[in-house]
Amino acid sequence: xxxxxxxxxxxxxxxxxxxxxxxxxxxxxxRVIGPGGGGGVLKPTISPFDxxxxxxxxxxxxxxxxxxxxxxxxxxxxxxxxxxxxxxxxDRQTIYVATRGYRYSEDRGSGLSILYRSENQxxxxxxxxxxxxxxxxxxxxxxTDYLPSEIIPGALDGTIDKVAVxxxxxxxxxxxxxxxxxxxxxxxxxxxxxxxxxxxxxYGQKWELVAxxxxxxxxAIFPCSKCDRPHEVIVFTERACVRIDEMTGKVTRLPLPxxxxxxxxxxxTGKRMLLYIQSGFEKGSRTGNGGMYVSRDLGMSxxxxxxxxxxxxxxxxxxAFRQGLxxxxxxxxxxxxxxxxxxxxxxxxxxxxxxxxxxxxxxxRWSPVLLSSTYQGYITQNFGGSWMEQSFxxxxxxxxxxxxxxxxxxxxxxxxxxxxxxxxTDGGRTWQQVYSHNLPDxxxxxxxxxxxxxxxxxxxxxxxxxxxxxxxxxxxxxxFNNGKSWFHSLxxxxxxxxxxxxxxxxxxxxxxxIWSVWANAHDLPRTKMFGSSGxxxxxxxxxxxxxxxxSWQLSNSGLPENAVCTRIWLDTxxxxxxxxxxxxxxxxxxxxxxxxxxSWxxxxxxxGDNLFAWKILQNSNGHLYxxxxxxxxxxxxxxxxxxxxxxxxxxxxxxxxxxxxxxxxDLLIDPDNPDRMYLSCWPRREGDQDRSGGVFKTGDGxxxxxxxxxxxxxxxxxxxxxxxxxxxxxxxxQNAAYRSDNAGESWSRLEGYRFKxxxxxxxxxxxxxxxxxxxxxxxxxxxxxxxxxxxxxxxxNMPEGWW
Numbered sequence: 002x003x004x005x006x007x008x009x010x011x012x013x014x015x016x017x018x019x020x021x022x023x024x025x026x027x028x029x030x031x032r033v034i035g036p037g038g039g040g041g042v043l044k045p046t047i048s049p050f051d052x053x054x055x056x057x058x059x060x061x062x063x064x065x066x067x068x069x070x071x072x073x074x075x076x077x078x079x080x081x082x083x084x085x086x087x088x089x090x091x092d093r094q095t096i097y098v099a100t101r102g103y104r105y106s107e108d109r110g111s112g113l114s115i116l117y118r119s120e121n122q123x124x125x126x127x128x129x130x131x132x133x134x135x136x137x138x139x140x141x142x143x144x145t146d147y148l149p150s151e152i153i154p155g156a157l158d159g160t161i162d163k164v165a166v167x168x169x170x171x172x173x174x175x176x177x178x179x180x181x182x183x184x185x186x187x188x189x190x191x192x193x194x195x196x197x198x199x200x201x202x203x204y205g206q207k208w209e210l211v212a213x214x215x216x217x218x219x220x221a222i223f224p225c226s227k228c229d230r231p232h233e234v235i236v237f238t239e240r241a242c243v244r245i246d247e248m249t250g251k252v253t254r255l256p257l258p259x260x261x262x263x264x265x266x267x268x269x270t271g272k273r274m275l276l277y278i279q280s281g282f283e284k285g286s287r288t289g290n291g292g293m294y295v296s297r298d299l300g301m302s303x304x305x306x307x308x309x310x311x312x313x314x315x316x317x318x319x320x321a322f323r324q325g326l327x328x329x330x331x332x333x334x335x336x337x338x339x340x341x342x343x344x345x346x347x348x349x350x351x352x353x354x355x356x357x358x359x360x361x362x363x364x365x366r367w368s369p370v371l372l373s374s375t376y377q378g379y380i381t382q383n384f385g386g387s388w389m390e391q392s393f394x395x396x397x398x399x400x401x402x403x404x405x406x407x408x409x410x411x412x413x414x415x416x417x418x419x420x421x422x423x424x425x426t427d428g429g430r431t432w433q434q435v436y437s438h439n440l441p442d443x444x445x446x447x448x449x450x451x452x453x454x455x456x457x458x459x460x461x462x463x464x465x466x467x468x469x470x471x472x473x474x475x476x477x478x479x480x481f482n483n484g485k486s487w488f489h490s491l492x493x494x495x496x497x498x499x500x501x502x503x504x505x506x507x508x509x510x511x512x513x514x515i516w517s518v519w520a521n522a523h524d525l526p527r528t529k530m531f532g533s534s535g536x537x538x539x540x541x542x543x544x545x546x547x548x549x550x551x552s553w554q555l556s557n558s559g560l561p562e563n564a565v566c567t568r569i570w571l572d573t574x575x576x577x578x579x580x581x582x583x584x585x586x587x588x589x590x591x592x593x594x595x596x597x598x599x600s601w602x603x604x605x606x607x608x609g610d611n612l613f614a615w616k617i618l619q620n621s622n623g624h625l626y627x628x629x630x631x632x633x634x635x636x637x638x639x640x641x642x643x644x645x646x647x648x649x650x651x652x653x654x655x656x657x658x659x660x661x662x663x664x665x666x667d668l669l670i671d672p673d674n675p676d677r678m679y680l681s682c683w684p685r686r687e688g689d690q691d692r693s694g695g696v697f698k699t700g701d702g703x704x705x706x707x708x709x710x711x712x713x714x715x716x717x718x719x720x721x722x723x724x725x726x727x728x729x730x731x732x733x734x735q736n737a738a739y740r741s742d743n744a745g746e747s748w749s750r751l752e753g754y755r756f757k758x759x760x761x762x763x764x765x766x767x768x769x770x771x772x773x774x775x776x777x778x779x780x781x782x783x784x785x786x787x788x789x790x791x792x793x794x795x796x797x798n799m800p801e802g803w804w
Contacts, residue, residue, distance in 0.1 A: 028784070028785075029784075029785050029789060030753065030784060030785075030789055030792075031753045031754050031774075031782050031783070031784035031785075031789065032782070032783055032784065033076060033447065033449065033451050033779065033780050033781065033782055033783075034447065034470075034484045034780065034781050034782075034783050035447050035451050035455070035470060035472075035478065035487065035780035035781055036388055036437055036445045036446070036447060036475075036478050036487040036489075037387075037436040037437035037438070037445065037446070037447035037448050037449070037450055037451055038387070038388075038389055038420055038421045038422075038434075038436035038437055038450060038451070038452065038453070038475075039389075039420055039421075039451070039452055039453030039472060039473075039474055039475045039780070040059050040060060040061055040419070040420060040452035040453040040454075040474060040778060041059055041060035041061075041402060041417070041418070041419055041420070041452065042057055042058075042059060042402070042403075042417025042418065042420075042421060042422040042436075042450065042452060043057065043058050043059065043060060043083075043402055043403050043417055044056075044057060044058055044083070044084075044085060044086055044403050044405065044417075045057040045403060045404070045405035045415035045416070045417055045422065045424075046086035046087070046088065046405050047088075047405055047406070047407045047408065047413065047415065048088045048093065048096075049088055049090060049330070049407075049408040049409060050088075050093035051093065052070065052407045052409075052410055052413050053067070053068060053069050053070040054066075054067070054068055054122065055067045055070070055071060055405075055415060056086045056096065056098070056123070057086075057405075057415070057417060057422060057450075058082070058083035058086075059452035059778060059779075060082075060452075060778070061082075061452060061453070061454065061758065061776075061777060061778020061779065062078070062081065062082050062083075062756070062757040062758055062778055062779070063076050063077065063078060063083075063452070063756065063757075063778065063779050064076070064077040064078075064079055064083045064086075064098060065077065065449065065450055066122075066123045067435070067449075068122075070424070070426075070435075071415070071422060071424055071435030071448070071450075072435070072448060073448050073449050074448055074449030074450045075123075075449055076449065076451070076756075076779065077098075077123060077126070077795050078736070078755040078756055078757065078794075078795055079098060079100055079115070079117055079126060079795060079796060080100065080112075080115065080736060080757065080796065080799070080803075080804075081100045081101055081102070081103075081112040081113070081114075081115070081757065082100060082101040082112070082757075083098055083099070083100050083101075084099045084100055084101045084114075084160070084161060084162060084163075085098070085099040085161070085162065085163050085164050086098055086099075086164075087099075087164045087165060087166055089166055089171050090166055090167075090168045090171055091171040092120075092171060093122075094119075094120050094121055094122050095118060095119065095120050095171075096118070096119045096122065096123055097116060097117065097118050097119075097164050097166070097174070098116075098117045098119075098126070099114070099115070099116050099117075099161035099162075099163070099164045099176070100112075100114060100115045100116075100117070100161070101114060101160050101161075101184075102114025102115075102149065102159070102160035102161070102181055103160065103181060103182060103183055103184040104146070104181050104182055104183040105145070105146035105183065105686070105689075106183040106184060106185070106528070107528070107664075107683070107684070107685060107686050107691075108184075108185065108527060108528035108529075108683075109183070109184040109185065109734075110143040110144055110145075110691065110715065110734075110735065111142070111143055111144075111145060111146055111147070112143065112184065113131075113142065113149055113152065114149070114159065114160040114161045114178070114181075115128050115130065115131070115161075116128070116129055116130035116161060116164060116174075116176060116205075117129070117796070118205065125793070125795065125796075125797050126795055126796050126797065127796070127797050127798050128796065128798050128799070129205035130161075130176065130199075130201075130205065130208055131149060131153045131155075131156040131157075131208075132153060132155070132156075132208075133153065133798060133799075133800050135153050135154055135155065136152060136153045136800045136803075137151075137152060137153070137154075138800075138801075138802065139152060139802065139803070140802040141691075141711070141713045141714065141735070141802070142802070142803045143735050143736075144684065144690060144691035144694075144713035144714065144735070145689060145690055145691075146686070146689040146690070147689065148181070149181075157178055157197060157199065157210060158181060159178030159179055159180060159181060159196075159197055160178060160179055160180075160181055161176050161177070161178055162177050162178065162179045162196075162218060162219035162220075163175075163176070163177035163219045163220070163221060163222050164176055164177075164222075165177075165222040165223070165224060167224040167226055168224065168226065168227050168269075169224075169226040169227055169231070170226065171204075172201075172202060172203055172204045173200065173201070173202050173224065173226075174200065174201045174204070174205055175198060175199070175200050175222050175224060175234060176198070176199040176200070176208075177196060177197070177198060177199075177219030177221075177222050177236060178196060178197040178198075178199055178219065179196050179216070179217055179218050179219050179238075180193040180194075180195065180196070180217055185527075185528065185529045193217075194215055194216065194217055195213045195214070195215070195216075196213070196214055196215070196216040196217065196218070196219050196236075196238050197210060197211075197212070197213050197214075198210075198211040198212050198213075198214070198222070198234065198236055198245055199211065200247070211234075211245060211247055211250060212243075212245045212250050212251075212252050213252075214236065214238065214241060214243045214245070214252050215238060215240060215241040215243075215254075216238020216239055216240055216241050217238070217239060218238055218239040219236065219237070219238055220237040220238060220239060220262055220264065220265045221236070221237045221265035221266065221267070222234060222235075222236050222237075223235040223236075223267055223274065223276070225274070225299065227269055227272060227274075228269075228272050228273065228274050228299065229272055230299075232246060232247045232248050233245065233246060233247065234247060235255070235276075235299060235300055237262060237265040237278070238262075239261055239262050240257075240260060240261055240262065241254060241257070242254070242255040242256075242257050242300050243255060244299070244300070255300045255301060256300075256301070256302070256303070257278075257303070258278075258280075258290065258294050258303040258305065259278070259280040259290050259291060259294070260290075261280060261281065262278050262279070262280055263279045263280055263281060263322050263323075263324050263326075264278070264279040264322070264324040264325070264326040265277070265278050265279070265326075266326050266327060266328040266336070267328055267330075267333060268328045268329055268330040268331060268332070268333025268408075269330065269331065269333065270332075270333060270334075273297065274297075274299055274333075275295065275296075275297055275328070275333035275334070275363060276295065276296040276297075276299075276300060277293060277294070277295055277306075277326060277328055277336055277364060278293070278294045278296075278303070279292075279293055279322050279324070279326045279338065280292065280294070280322075281321070281322060282319035282320065282321075283319075284319070287311065287316070287319065291319070292305060292306075292307040292310060292320075293305070293306045293307055293310065293338065293364055293367070294306060295363055295364040297363075304364075306360075306363075306364030306365065306367075307367075308365065308366045308367065309358065309366045309367035309368055309369075310338075310340060310342075310358060310367050311342075312342060312354075312356070312369055313342065313344045313354065314342050314343060314344060315343070315344065315345055318343040319343075320340040320341060320342045320343070320356075321340065321341040321343075322338070322339070322340055322341075323339060323341070323399075323400055323401065323402050324402060324403060325337070325338055325339030325340075325357070325400065325401040325402060325403055325404040325416070326338050326339075326404060327404035327405050327406040327414060328406065329406050329407070329408065329409075329410075329411035330408035330409075331408055331409050332409075332411050333363070334360070334361060334362055334363040335359070335360065335361055335406070335411035336359070336360050336363075336364065336406075337357060337358065337359050337370075337404045337406060337414050337429070338357070338358050338367065338404070339355075339356065339357050339358075339400045339401035339402075339404060339416070340356045340358065340400060341353050341354070341355060341356070341399070341400045342354040342356050344374075346374075346376050346377065348376075350376070352374050352375065352376045352377065353374060353375065353396065354372055354373070354374050354377075354380070355372070355373045355374060355395055355396070355398075355399055355400040355418075356369055356371065356372050356400065357369070357370050357371040357400075357401060357404070357416065357429065358370065359428065359429050369381065370383075370425070370428070370429025370430070371383065371384065371429060371432055373395035374394075374395060374396070375394045375395060375396035378394065378395065379395065383430060383431045383432060384423070384431075384432045384433075384434075385431070385432065385433040385434060386434050387434050387436065387437040387438075387439050387445055388437060388445045388487075388489055389420055389421055389434070389436075389437075389475075390434070391489075392475075392476075392489050392491060393420075397419065397420060398418040398419050398420045398421055399418050399419050400418065401416040401417060401418045402417055402418055402419070403416070403417050404416050404417075411428065412425070412426060412427055412428035412429075413425070413426050414428075414429070415435070416432075420452075420453075420474065420475070421434055421436045421450075422434070422435045422436050422450055423435055423436075435448065435450065436448055436450040437450075440486050442486075443488070444480075444486035444487055444488050445486060445487055445488075446485065446486045446487065447780070451779055451780035452778065452779070452780075453472055453473055453474050453475060453778065453780060454472065454473035454474070454523070454524060454760070454776070454777045454778055455470050455471060455472045455473070455760065455775045455776065455780055455781055456471040456472075456473075456502075456503055456504065456760060456761065456775060457469075457470070457471045457504055457505070457761065457763065457775065458470055458763045458773040458775060458781060459471070459505050459506075459507065460507075460766055460767060461507060461549065462507055462509045463512045463513070464481070464549075465483075465767045466480075466481055466482055466483045467479065467480070467481050467549065468480055468483070468484060469490065469505060469550065470487075470775075470780075470781055471501075471502040471503060471504060471505060471517075472501070472502060473500070473501045473523040473524055474500055474501065474523055475489075475500075476489065476490070476491050476494065476499045476500070476501070476502050476519075477489070477490040477491065477494075477502040477505070477517060477550070478490060479549075479550050483767075484783065490546075490550040490551070490553075491553075492551065492552040492553060493544065493546075493552045493553035493554055493555075494519060494544055494553050495540075495555070497521055497540045498519040498520065498521060498540060498541050498542060498544075499519070499521070500519075500520070500521040500522075500523050501519065501520050501521065501522070501523045501524075502517055502518070502519050503518050503519070503520065503525075503566060503567045503568065504517070504518050504566075504567065504568045504569050505517035505518070505569070506569050506570065506571045506582075508571065508577070508580065509573055510573070510577045511577055512549075513546070513547060513548050513549040514545070514546070514547055515545070515546045515549070515550055516543060516544070516545055516546075516556065516569050516571065516582060516598055517543070517544050517546070517550075517553065517569070518541070518542075518543055518544075518566035518567065518568065518569045518584055519541045519542060519543075519544060519566060520539055520540070520541030520564070520565040520566055520567070520587070521539050521540055521541060522536060522539040522541070522565045522587070524777075525565070525567060525587055525615070525630075526587075526613065526615055526630040526631075526632060526666075527777075528632075528633060531632050531633035531634070533635065533636070535588060535634075536563070536565050536587055536588040536589075537563045537588075538563070539563055539565050540562060540563055540564070541563075541564050541565050541566045542555060542556075542557035542560050542562075542564050542566060543555075543556045543557045543560065543566060543569065543582075543584055543598055543601075544556055544557075545597075545598055556597075556598035556599065557598075557601065558599060558600045558601065559592070559594075559600045559601035559602055560584075560586070560592055560601045561586070561589065564586045564589065565586060565587040565588065565589075566584050566585070566586055566587075567585045567586070567587050567614065567615055567616070568584065568585045568614075568615065568616050568617050568618075569582060569583070569584045569585075569617075570582065570583045570584075570617045570618055570619060570625075572619060572623075572649075574623065575595075578597070579595060579596050579597060580594075580596075580597040580598070581593070581594065581595050581649070582594045582597070582598050583604075583617050583625065583650060584601070584617075585614035585615060585616065585617050585627070586612075586614060587612075587613055587614060587615070588612050588613055588614075589603075589612055589614070590603065590604075590605035590608050590612040590614050591603070591604050591605060591608075591614055591617060591627060591650060592604065593649075593650050604650040604651065605653070606651065606652045606653060607644070607646075607652045607653035607654060607655075608627075608629075608642075608644065608653050609642060609655070610639070611629045611632070611639045611640065611641070611642050612629065613629045613630045613631075613632045613639065613641075614627060614628075614629050615628050615629060615630040615666075616628040616667060616668060618668065618670060620670045620672075620675035621670075621672050621673075621675050622675050623647075623649075624645055624646065624647050624675070625645060625646040625647075625649070625650055626643070626644070626645050626646075626656075626668055626670070626678075627643070627644040627645070627646070627653065628641070628642075628643055628665050628666075628667070628668050629641055629642040629643075629644075629665075630664070630665065630666060631663055631664040631665070631683065638663070640663035641658070641662075641663055641664055641665040641666075642655060642658075642665075643655070643656045643658055643665055643668070643680070643703070644656060645702075645703070656703040657703070658680075658706075659680070659682075659693070659697045659706035659708070660693075661685070661692060661693035662680075662682050662685075662693045662697070663685055663693070664682050664683030664684065664685060664693070664694065665680055665681075665682055665683075666681045666682055666683050666715075666716065666717060666718065667680070667681035667716075667717065667718035667719060667761075668680055668681075669681070669718075669719040669720070669721055669729070671721070671726050672721075672723075672726065673726050674700075674726070675702070676699070676700055676701050676702040677698070677699065677700050677744070678698070678699050678702070678703065679696055679697070679698055679709075679719045679729060679745060680696065680697040680698075680699070680706065681695075681696055681716040681717060681718050681719050681731060682694045682695060682696070682697065682712075682716060683715050683716075684712060684713060684714070684715060690713065691712070691713040691714075691715075692712055692713070693712055694711075694712050694713060694714055694715055694716060695708060695709075695710040695711045695712040695713070695714050695716055696708070696709050696710035696716050696719065696731060696745060697709065698744070698745050709741075709745035709746065710731065710739070710745065710748060714733050714735055715733055715734035715735055716731050716732075716733050716734075717731075717732050717733060717734055717759055717760050717761060717777075718731070718732060718760065718761040718762065719731045719762065720732075720761060720762035720763050720764055720772075721764070722764050722786070723764060723766055724769065725742075726744075727741075727742060727743060727744040728740065728741065728742050728786075729741045729744065729745050730751075730762035730764065730772060730786070731748075731762060732759035732760055732761055732762045732774050732775070732776075733759050734757070734758050734759060734777070735757070735804070736755050736756070736757050736804050737750050737751070737754070737755065737759070737804060738750070738751045738754050738759055738762055738774050739751065740786065740787065740788070749788075750788070751772075751774075751784075751786075751787070751788035752788040752789050752790055752791065752792045753784065753788055753789030753792035754774060754782055754784070754788065755794055755795065755804075756774075756776045756778075756779045756782065757778075758776060758777035758778055758779075759774060759775075759776055759777070760774075760775040760776055760777050761774070761775045762774055762775075763775065764786065765783075765786075770785060770786050770787070771783065771784070771785065771786055772784060772785070772786040
């Protein structure tokens, strides 16, 4: 992509460039572009007053709100990952969102668990727990390793798993807190087996700890006031059911039929509560414990309720659950569950049936309302889909992770799986996707439920309306109308590569010629991807298109089959008939082609043990630079490295990183001054703070570096205005992107953009003054390159400096 920018920049007269402030072709507000969908959709929750008012969230930090039954969604950025939603049972305007707290790790930093309340149906939010008025002044809170009690005196050291509002008195709000641990398992963990119930009896003005009880995950909270037990609460964790007397704090352990619970839901029939629990089946046992259980006496006894769930499952196999369970609150005899049922298909092979079952009689019998599989497609033939269903088999999304049913209408139910949201409004007879809009020409546009990671935005040098986005989990998309709608660009790409397209490059001298790089290892270079078995288990490679991305052919002769390809660079000075290309292979270094990608050879002479090759690029003098990211090998940290080559990769020489830096993440080179470079960095932990991250700048080709942006911040990458090399943009993993107009000497935040995990900043070379911000989980934001001055954040009372 950078090569294209450099080429187009060289063809333009900078003195004649239009003033970016006068270009309003893209609008003056940020908007999200892309095809929609693509990642996990969780906790769909429907307003009890309006079936069309729905909230859900993804596994990548954003919350989403729809006012029209899922046709369109707006994104809400609430600082960290949503964990639970609750609509106020008495006030149609009020919504609660609980967000996850987590301990510090170098990869993600730390997060403070928060309860937000909106009193205008999600337009704006205020923190009501913990009490931020008592917060100590701490800048860059995400870059610190403090417990909640060290940030806010009196705060409890836990993370909110569940929020519940008393159906008889909406002033009474209950929170279920679990022990803190780090976000992805790397970093400080808490083995404490003690969950907490916290309550407010005055609409969130004051909070108090009611009780502690066994568990590491709070699954459900049921105030019993509607059952004429006004001072009792039943709480479930993953291994316990307890009844808590609010007056005394006494905790009574209630019997459970299983050792571990996956999900719990319930509802009310008059003054009686009907509870369902979901648990894993004992392996290979239909008669042993596990499956669905129902209680009609407030958890005192349980009845096993699996009739119908074993549909077509052979006698020596059992279904599996994820956690999909939804109960109609006012008609609890109706409930939905999701399962994964193993079967033997007509070819004698094991197949997995992704299933949604419904009961109309309190679990006495479960009937399938949606069945699909990789081999058989949509078995029940009642699913209306979009691009996902056209490009992938049902196994790509799998069985629903979560389900949500309307509290007053059991026929309205939403589902969210690994890549999409969908719903039924007729009790499961038919299902319709709610992530994308299908257009007459076969293209799609987003409905606002954008839930996946993207890397680059790439511009066709021969067609200003044609651009690509490289995605995690769903490959590659391109648009022929400046991003208004999108087509999948997968034809010819092997299925085992299709998960992630990390990069592509156009040939600026040959129309419609493009090279792209692929792998089925996603989300690099995040720490979670560095398993003990290394990267040889993955596959990927290079593909070539000669028709503008409409189809692809493999171009990877000489590359190992298990190539995780992350970047590709085209040397535009080489002949069009025999282009020289370089590609980075994660954990395998660099390969070079001198015949346009027909064949490749390893060029690792001079590289050290860390071959986590992430980015390769070339300056205007023809020198190559290679950045290898920080990673893990056998559990130990492998420090990042930076190299250069002045002999077309025949050999490499290491460039010393700035003192203290071990997490280089991106390198940007000034096309007019090749000695001027910007190094974006991930920080490292020193004591209880982040250090040695941010951005460093060199003016002498890397011999000396100087810090020019806050070392505490995880800066993913930098971009440069092609017509003003002194204008630099950075995107961070900490809810903000920034702009500098003096080559990094000072920075201003781009207002209006608050997505938590940012990836890259890509100036729109076709429309001066507009900018693309790619994200780790929210597709691509497109908006004014100076931000939206005065734009309000979703959170009204965030303490100064916490962002």
